[in-house]
Every structure is written in C-alpha cells, then in structure tokens.
Amino acid sequence: MNQKSRAFALLIGGALALSAFAACAPDSSDGTTEQDAASDVRICYDNLGGGYLDDSVTKASVAGVTVVAGYNAAGTRVDDAFSFSIATYADGVFTAVSAGTVVYRTADGELGTVEVVPAYVTDPGYQYSGGNVDFDESGGEEQLGHTHDPSLIEVQGSDGRPVYYIFSTGWNNRSESVTTGGMTYGNAIHVSYDGMKTWMYLGRTFDWETRDEDFVDTKAGRFLYSEGHTAEDQGFPSGGNGYSASDAGWWAPDIVAKPDGSGYWLYTCVVDGSEYANGRLEGLQLDGESRLYSRACILLYESETLDAGSFKPVMDENGEQYAFVQCSIPRTGESHDVNAIDPQIIFDEDGNMYMAYGSFGSGNYLLELDPATGLRKDGKTQWVTHDQIREYIEGDGGIQDLYVETSDAIGWKHEYYGTNISKQNMEAPVIARHDNVTTMDENGTVLEENKTYFYSMHSYDGLADNYQMWGGRSESVWGIYRTTTDQGIVYNVGPGNGANQGNKYMGAFTWHNKSQGNTELDIILPGHNDLFTTNSGVSVAAYITRQSGNDGNFVTQLHQYYLNSYGQIVINPNRYGGEIDRAVTAEELFAYTDGGKFKMVVSLNQQDTDSGKRAVNTSRDVVLTQDPDDGNSGSIYDGSQASGTPIGTWKMYGDGYIVFRFETTLKGSNGGDSGETVYYGVVRPAWLGDQNRSGFTITCLGQTGSNTRSMSMFMNNYSTMTGSGIVGE
Structure with missing residues (x-):
C-alpha cells in the first residue's frame, strides 16, 4: 500500500491535549470546534433527538478549504459532490448531519x-462469537485474537482518511510464510480502515525467507545461543534441556515514524x-x-513502508546489527536483574527521543x-x-548495588x-505525553494551565x-512518576502486598447481570498496553486480556x-466502539438511565483472579439520586434501590467531570477495602458491552488524602436508550 506518514502528532509521540475545557477539541469564540488547516477533527x-448537544460538538471551524470527497458510515464514497449528506460546509464551518467522513x-x-459520528454510539458490529475463533489471529478476523503486546501507529491513506496499524508479538514457527497467518519469525501486523473498531491480519514484519542469513549465524543469534560457551554444539544451548535456536521469538515491538518522514523504525526484542x-x-x-x-536483546529494524515482510535490520559500518540493550539472567536464585525486553518510544515536547524498556x-x-x-x-550500541x-x-556500582530495598529508592x-x-516486579512500560493540560477542582477553580505531563503505565x-495496569504521572519524562496524591511512586512487591504503590488503572473484573446471550469477554489479566492518541484526538489504551478460565487464549x-x-x-471500562469524547451533563445522564441505577466496579490492591484464571472482582448495583x-449533585446508595443511608455523595461539574465522596472507604464486591473515600472522574458516552447497547460510563481514579496507592472505579448506567443501531443485534 502506498501511504504517507502523517506528521501531525505521531512524530512527537502522539501527544495531544486533553484539557479541562476541551472534551473534543479547542473551542473558538463562537462556540464551534476550531481546528488548524489540514488536521483531522471529530x-x-x-x-x-434529545436536544442535549451544543455547537462545540456538532460544528467545526476549518476556514478556507475545499471539500473533495465524502464517505458514508460504511466507508463507501457518496455521490454528493459537496458531501452535504454527511456535513454541511458554509462560512468556514462544518456542521454535522450524519455518520461518515468528509475529506x-x-x-x-x-x-x-472531518469525521462525523453519532453522539450516542451505535452498534460497532464487533461482537465476539463466544468461541475459540475469538482468539484466532488469522483469516481476516475482525477482532485482535492471539495478538499480544500491541503498538499502534496512524498513517494517512491515499484518499486522505486515516489508517491504523497494530504491531505485536510474533510467534516462533519459522516454517510458515510471512503472510499465511502461521507462527513465524518477526512481529505481527494488523490494519484497521474503520477507525480502530475492526481489524485485519496482514502478515509479519519479516520471516525466515526474507532474512539475509540464518538467524543463529547473526550477531544476535550468536549472543543468544553461544556467547560465553565453547562446547562442540556451539550455536545451540547445552545441558540437554531440549530447546534450540528455532525457539527464538520476537516480542513486544514498538513502531514509530521516523522524524524526517522517510519511513518507520521498528524497535523489538528477540528472546x-x-x-x-x-x-x-x-x-x-x-x-x-x-x-x-536466559537471554534477550533489543534490536532496531526499519522500512520505508508498513508492508508485511518489508523490515530490515539497521546495520553498522561492519555489517553487524546494532544492539540497544542485552541481558543474560540466571534462571534460578533471587536476582534484581534487568531484562532486555519491551521497548517503547516517547518524544518530549522539544523533539528529544527516549526508549522505556524492561524488565521485572x-x-x-x-x-x-x-x-x-x-x-x-550515548553511542553504546556495540x-x-x-x-x-x-x-x-x-x-561494584552495578544494578544490585544501586537497587536498595526501600520504596523511595528510585530514579x-x-x-x-x-x-x-x-x-521491582513489573514489565512493559509505556509513556504517553499530553500537552496543554488545564486542571480544575470541583468548584471550577483553575489549578494549572497549559501544562505538559508524562504518564507511565506498567x-x-x-x-x-495477576497482570494489572498501574502507573503514575510526572512533569518530566525522566520521572519520578507519582500517584494522584503525589505520595506514592510506581512500586510493586507482589499481588496484594501492602507496600505496593502507584495508580491502579485496571485489573481483572466482570460485569454482573449481563444481557441474555451476551458474549462480551470479562477483563482477565489485563496488561502490556500501549497508550496512543490519534490525529483527531482520540486517546486509547490497547492491552491484552485473556479468556476467562483459560489464560492460553488472549x-x-x-x-x-x-x-x-x-x-x-x-x-473507559468498555471496548472502544467509535464513541466521541464529549462532555455529558447530569440532565442527559439521568434522562437515559433506568431509575438512576448503575453497575459499579471497585478496584482493590489484591489478586484479581482465582486459581482458575477467573475474575474475582465483580460489579454490583448502586443508585445515584439527584438533589431536588x-x-x-446528589447521593449514592448501595443496592438496586435508593433506600436506607446513602454511602456517599456525587457532584458533576465542568465538561462532564464528576467527583464522589464516600462516608467510609469504598469496599469491593468481595468486601475488600479500596482505601479510597474520594474519586475524580468523567462521564462519557460508551458502547456498553455488558448490555449490548449504547449508554454512558463513569470512570474515576481515587485521590484520597496521603494514600500511596490510587484505585480506579468504574460505572455503567442501566441504559434506557432505544433507536436505530442503539441496541445490538
């Protein structure tokens, strides 16, 4: 495919503003969404037809441009030369009419x-089947079955519309072709043409047939399988342990556009x-x-395109591949070691480039x-x-000397x-940058303006x-990454350990009272995620989840x-269905909620799965009532009715923000204690997989006193929405 890279935000790390006063995009003085020319906007x-929307989400100001094409919601080009069936364009302003994209x-x-989407997300058409096919990688599937350790990138297609790719861990059967879908050398590639809702398998970055020579005879192969060993079977492991060089695998890539626009770099690790x-x-x-x-190393490949089989190693003047980081870790015994895996690239606001990686x-x-x-x-590529x-x-002065057994020893x-x-015990770091962040409290007082923050997840x-997604925030890419209270760092001793610190963004959980015949997956062992922001400002976390009761399917x-x-x-605790990021008012929320009822998930510092790899954290019913x-604002009650003593209060403010304050620390469904009495979050539209219909979600993060851990909390409303596409088939 002949596609050029879009330099708008991806070349500086995919960073876009998510401001306290901009749910979708910056506002102009006339209330419309205002964008610079040659940008993408939603x-x-x-x-x-409820009448709850205003011009800030239905109009976009893009002056002095010419409409060249329109595509309907199915992706088909429309005959209307000016695309008025999708959005009208007059006096430099686009006004939304129906779903589709105007170029x-x-x-x-x-x-x-200008992408036009429904204010209330309609059926994305990506339901799981409920069988093993959901976890199959190949065959043109719509889901991302058997896809591990994702990394996203966006390019502009030849028709001007965005195209999205996911690069992921490859599997290690070298006998298969790069495009057959079998397990092979290299990283897997998937593509989405419908805005990241459904995906198609393309192939691998490279495979055995596209390599210049047998991997065992490369510098990387010799390091993995023979360096430091002089036995006759050099080139293969000794000790009769049964594994061989054909077991090498390419794990956890990160794909980035070169800053000069000449192509792409693929950072990957071979183990x-x-x-x-x-x-x-x-x-x-x-x-x-x-x-x-056990050995691994991080390597660099490059290509002018994102095509399967096109990536080649970046070589030095002697024809050897550069090495970024190597490890040789004892398989037994306690060791605070460094594992050369899981590279992730981030650019700061000045264009400086960094790689986070490791470890455990x-x-x-x-x-x-x-x-x-x-x-x-630093030039250390030998x-x-x-x-x-x-x-x-x-x-002397090595990692084990530097590592001190106290929680504040970091940096x-x-x-x-x-x-x-x-x-301590974590891997797969990812860092995202967001610029122009404006913060405010629940009274509307502006606390900060135009800040740049870096967010880490591990x-x-x-x-x-017990995979779980934790992390923190920092004003510097170097850290220190801290919790919402600024009292904790990113530190993990083990499942449920009282010394653990960090923001817990997501762990395993399941929704109770699912709709009849529901095939939506529980969230099981979520982790190894990417954080990615599109040119149009949609920010997504892409992560692995597994089949309940079977951690081999993912x-x-x-x-x-x-x-x-x-x-x-x-x-958002629900899968991305193409929903717009827009503020929801309290009036709108309660208009489409059955009696103020919600399902609530409370995250805890605990082991989130049982021995059978099933989620132990289950949602429960709560009711929100409005102050007359x-x-x-109003109260929140445990259970399916607003009776007895409320357990706390809620208040909505600003652009769809919400704060909860509880009388005592909020408990999980199993009675475990979150340690939180205060949560700050947002109310947003969502496709509710548990109900197979459109609705609203509330997603929050704890911010209580001097806590060193901050726990997430999610709610889905019991939605009463009906209409075309509003309820899934």
Missing part, C-alpha cells in the same frame, strides 16, 4: 478530514525461548557453571536516543559479552541500562498470574481513555 450529530484540501494541497517445560528448567549452560541463563525484578528503565538515527544517544553483563549487574542511573523509572506481576482490546479534572488518566434543589 464532531457528532444528535441521533436520538477536504487546503490551499497548499494538504488533505484533512531465546527458554522456559520451564516438561518439568525441566531450560536455559543456556555456560562452561564451568551449574546455573542456566528491578523495575523499568529509560534511555535517551538520537532522533536522527534512532540509536542510543555488542557486550556475558561477563560484561554480569559485571553490570553484580559488580538512580546506570551507565549501560539507563535511568530507573519504576521499582504491567505489575506475571502475565499469566486478545487485544482497545479502550478510550480521558483526563479527569485533575489531569489524571481514567480508562441541584440536579448536578
């Missing part, structure tokens, strides 16, 4: 889009494939040693890169030996591994035992996220 039309051209020839299998611990056994080692036992790390070359800025690696870890630097940004615990899901009035990330003298 507006909405009132598909229920326009600026005076200098650049293309931009040796050793594991605990057939009752035996696997790994590389070195001469004269009894312990086994000692936390995650950050290195600065050169945006001109994509390589380490391959190192096993002995050098162990010296970096165990020698130290190592000459090879970089700056420590989180601590996967706590093991991917098959799928990637996308959920929209927002910033609450304090500028903290809150994640102030419809923007």
Whole structure:
C-alpha cells in the first residue's frame, strides 16, 4: 500500500491535549470546534433527538478549504459532490448531519478530514462469537485474537482518511510464510480502515525467507545461543534441556515514524525461548557453571513502508546489527536483574527521543536516543559479552548495588541500562505525553494551565498470574512518576502486598447481570498496553486480556481513555466502539438511565483472579439520586434501590467531570477495602458491552488524602436508550 506518514502528532509521540475545557477539541469564540488547516477533527450529530448537544460538538471551524470527497458510515464514497449528506460546509464551518467522513484540501494541497459520528454510539458490529475463533489471529478476523503486546501507529491513506496499524508479538514457527497467518519469525501486523473498531491480519514484519542469513549465524543469534560457551554444539544451548535456536521469538515491538518522514523504525526484542517445560528448567549452560541463563536483546529494524515482510535490520559500518540493550539472567536464585525486553518510544515536547524498556525484578528503565538515527544517544550500541553483563549487574556500582530495598529508592542511573523509572516486579512500560493540560477542582477553580505531563503505565506481576495496569504521572519524562496524591511512586512487591504503590488503572473484573446471550469477554489479566492518541484526538489504551478460565487464549482490546479534572488518566471500562469524547451533563445522564441505577466496579490492591484464571472482582448495583434543589449533585446508595443511608455523595461539574465522596472507604464486591473515600472522574458516552447497547460510563481514579496507592472505579448506567443501531443485534 502506498501511504504517507502523517506528521501531525505521531512524530512527537502522539501527544495531544486533553484539557479541562476541551472534551473534543479547542473551542473558538463562537462556540464551534476550531481546528488548524489540514488536521483531522471529530464532531457528532444528535441521533436520538434529545436536544442535549451544543455547537462545540456538532460544528467545526476549518476556514478556507475545499471539500473533495465524502464517505458514508460504511466507508463507501457518496455521490454528493459537496458531501452535504454527511456535513454541511458554509462560512468556514462544518456542521454535522450524519455518520461518515468528509475529506477536504487546503490551499497548499494538504488533505484533512472531518469525521462525523453519532453522539450516542451505535452498534460497532464487533461482537465476539463466544468461541475459540475469538482468539484466532488469522483469516481476516475482525477482532485482535492471539495478538499480544500491541503498538499502534496512524498513517494517512491515499484518499486522505486515516489508517491504523497494530504491531505485536510474533510467534516462533519459522516454517510458515510471512503472510499465511502461521507462527513465524518477526512481529505481527494488523490494519484497521474503520477507525480502530475492526481489524485485519496482514502478515509479519519479516520471516525466515526474507532474512539475509540464518538467524543463529547473526550477531544476535550468536549472543543468544553461544556467547560465553565453547562446547562442540556451539550455536545451540547445552545441558540437554531440549530447546534450540528455532525457539527464538520476537516480542513486544514498538513502531514509530521516523522524524524526517522517510519511513518507520521498528524497535523489538528477540528472546531465546527458554522456559520451564516438561518439568525441566531450560536455559543456556555456560562452561564451568551449574546455573542456566536466559537471554534477550533489543534490536532496531526499519522500512520505508508498513508492508508485511518489508523490515530490515539497521546495520553498522561492519555489517553487524546494532544492539540497544542485552541481558543474560540466571534462571534460578533471587536476582534484581534487568531484562532486555519491551521497548517503547516517547518524544518530549522539544523533539528529544527516549526508549522505556524492561524488565521485572528491578523495575523499568529509560534511555535517551538520537532522533536522527534512532540509536542510543550515548553511542553504546556495540555488542557486550556475558561477563560484561554480569559485571553490570553484580559488580561494584552495578544494578544490585544501586537497587536498595526501600520504596523511595528510585530514579538512580546506570551507565549501560539507563535511568530507573519504576521499582521491582513489573514489565512493559509505556509513556504517553499530553500537552496543554488545564486542571480544575470541583468548584471550577483553575489549578494549572497549559501544562505538559508524562504518564507511565506498567504491567505489575506475571502475565499469566495477576497482570494489572498501574502507573503514575510526572512533569518530566525522566520521572519520578507519582500517584494522584503525589505520595506514592510506581512500586510493586507482589499481588496484594501492602507496600505496593502507584495508580491502579485496571485489573481483572466482570460485569454482573449481563444481557441474555451476551458474549462480551470479562477483563482477565489485563496488561502490556500501549497508550496512543490519534490525529483527531482520540486517546486509547490497547492491552491484552485473556479468556476467562483459560489464560492460553488472549486478545487485544482497545479502550478510550480521558483526563479527569485533575489531569489524571481514567480508562473507559468498555471496548472502544467509535464513541466521541464529549462532555455529558447530569440532565442527559439521568434522562437515559433506568431509575438512576448503575453497575459499579471497585478496584482493590489484591489478586484479581482465582486459581482458575477467573475474575474475582465483580460489579454490583448502586443508585445515584439527584438533589431536588441541584440536579448536578446528589447521593449514592448501595443496592438496586435508593433506600436506607446513602454511602456517599456525587457532584458533576465542568465538561462532564464528576467527583464522589464516600462516608467510609469504598469496599469491593468481595468486601475488600479500596482505601479510597474520594474519586475524580468523567462521564462519557460508551458502547456498553455488558448490555449490548449504547449508554454512558463513569470512570474515576481515587485521590484520597496521603494514600500511596490510587484505585480506579468504574460505572455503567442501566441504559434506557432505544433507536436505530442503539441496541445490538
């Protein structure tokens, strides 16, 4: 496919503003949404006719452009030359009419889009089947089955509309072709042409047939399978452990556009494939040693396109592939080590480039890169030996010296591994940047304006035992990343440990009282997520979830996220269905809610799954009532009726913001204590998978006193919406 990269926000890390006064986009003085030329913007039309919308979400000001094409909701080009059936254009203002996309051209020839979506999201048409096919990667499926460790990128298609790609972990059967859908070398690629709702498998970044030589004979292959070992079977692991070089896998990529617009960089990690299998611990056994080692390294590939099979290694002047980070980790014994996996790229507001990565036992790390070359800025791209690696870890001034067993020891630097940004048992760091953040309290007092914040997320615990998404916020890309109260850092001892710190954005949970025949998945072991913002301002968290009761089946899901009035990330608990990010008023919320009833999920510092890999955190019913003298505030009651003593109060303010205050710390469905009495969040439209209909969701993050942990809380309303597409088939 012949597509050019869109430089608008992706080249500086995908950072767009999510402001306290801009639910969709910056407002102009006449109340319309105002955008610069050659940008992408989303507006909405009132598909229920309730009259709750204003011009800030139904109009967009883009002056001096020419409409060139229109596409309806199905993606078909419309005959209307001026696309008035989708949006009218007069006096430099687009006004929403019906679902679709208008493409326009600026005076200098650049293309931009105005996407019109329903104010109340309609059936996205991506329901799960309820069978194993939901977890299948190939065959042109609509879902992201068998897709692990996602990384997103957006490009502009040849017709001006956005196209989205997900790059993910590849699997390790080298005998399959790059495009067959079988397991093979390289990372998997999926594409979406309908705004990230449905996806199609394309192939792999490269495979055995597209390589210049056998992987075992490359520098990376020799490091993984023979460096430091001189036995006759050099090139393969020793010790009779049964795994071999064909077990290598390419994990957890990050795909980014080159800042000069010449193509794409693919940061990925290759791992040796050793594991605990057939009752035996696997790994590389070195001469004269009894312990086994597991190895990985982070590598760089490049391509002018995003086509399957097009990526080639970035080589030095000697024809060897550059190395970013390497590890050689003992398979037994306690060790605060560094694992060379899970690279993620972030740009700061000045265009400086960084890579977060790792790890597990000692936390995650950050290195600065050169945006001109994509390589380490410090020039440390030469391959190192096993002995050098162990010296970096165990020698004087090494990682194990720097690692101090206190929760406030964070932010130290190592000459090879970089700056420590989180601590202990976690992996898969991702950092997102948001500019022009304005914050306010519930009284409407502006606290900060035009701030730039960096947000980190990390996967706590093991991917098959208690994966959860935690993190923090910082004014610097280097950290320190802190909780909503500024009292905690990103620190994980283990499931439910009282010393754990950080913002818990999402853990495993299930909705009770699902609609009849509902096939929506429970959230099971969520983690290894990407944070991504489109050119039109939609921010999504893409993460792995697993089949309830079977952690071997997994799928990637996308959920929209927002910033609450304090500028903290809150994640929509429902899958992204194309819904617009717009403020919802209390009047509108209660107009479409059955008797003020909601389902509520309370996150806890706990093990979120049982031994059978099923969610132990279940939603429960609560009722919100409105104060007769102030419809923007009221009480909250436990149960399905507003009876007895309320457990707290709520108040809506600003652009769809909400605050909850509870009389005592809020409890989960199993009686566990969240430790929270105060939550700040947003109210937004959503496709409610548990009810298979359009409705509203409330998503919050705790901000209580001097807590070092901040817990998320979600609600879905019992929706009464009806109409065309409002209820799923």
